[in-house]
Amino acid sequence: MTVAAGNQSRGEIAPGTRDDDAASATLASVELEVAQLLRRAERTHASGEPTGARRTGLDRSGYLLLHALGTHGPQHINALAARLGLDASTVTRQVVALEKAGRVRRTRDPDDGRAVVVEPTEGGLLQLTEHRSARADLYSDVLRDWSRLDRALLAELLARLNEGLDDYRRRRDTD
């Protein structure tokens, strides 16, 4: 599915026009909403909420890490760090935590004694699934008044926003 992708009046020739104002109002609004979303979702994700972290025992970091492992298979710490856009030291700690909880396994790479292969356990994958489903239920409640179309739009736009942020980051890092 692709959201209306044309329609852009490029070439904003005259700065300070009404159009320009509207455009920057939109951007400001996106920015503000994202900032607020961070706060809200953080709290919904983290502590407050018995359906989430506590019950399934997966916090956001663990969830995303397991997701990466589930989707892209066993990987080295550095690969995970790159994929998740995190510092390797952070990933190390997260992996250690997950290992303690029995959700991943850590083994030395036989082909490279420096490297560590991180691999999800059965239990880890199971918990990932459970967590995902619990979270989906939650969002089903949060979005209960939304139309199918709007939900799909939201998913799509969020995905694109994430891509945009990734690209932005890469651009800045490459400088």
Added chain:
Amino acid sequence: MTVAAGNQSRGEIAPGTRDDDAASATLASVELEVAQLLRRAERTHASGEPTGARRTGLDRSGYLLLHALGTHGPQHINALAARLGLDASTVTRQVVALEKAGRVRRTRDPDDGRAVVVEPTEGGLLQLTEHRSARADLYSDVLRDWSRLDRALLAELLARLNEGLDDYRRRRDTD
């Protein structure tokens, strides 16, 4: 502006149908994207990025707090806490930090000796504006390939998602 609000085929009578699967896939996707967004935006917001917090000296908490003050005027700590969905102790600390930075003023409420009125300073409001504009520039870069329409859609859907999360929270708290 309102996004397509109808179209929902309610009454999901037969669980396990294809429609149902699609719906829960959408939810799962929203959930995952939000989780990822948190991570990304957090980092874009916080440290990594010289255009943001460091340069304007406003972190996310301060930004949202000042925004609340700018939009709704001087308020008590508790009112802010309620509005921001935070614990009062957290707001106290944030206000103290902003006060140290000269961005808000704290005075005893003459009508109620227990309460503290928090009020933005000139400089605080100025910095809020600057920050907002810097952030808008950032998002203008992040969303540079997006059509006007899609940006507006994103803003709208994010706003609704935030509302949804708020409502959800209220529902749970009221239980």
Added chain:
DNA sequence: GGTAACACCTTGTAAGATACACCCATGACG
């Protein structure tokens, strides 16, 4: 008015996520 209950804010303490700067072990190459 006096006391008890309540409201508002602050401080103490703790937890999670993350980064950066270092350090150690291993591998690669001359």
Added chain:
DNA sequence: CGTCATGGGTGTATCTTACAAGGTGTTACC
């Protein structure tokens, strides 16, 4: 071999937040 690069782990620091407990001012009620 010896030097440099690479992969990971540790020490430390920051930021954000919550819950619990305490101080001080208000209100309500006898």
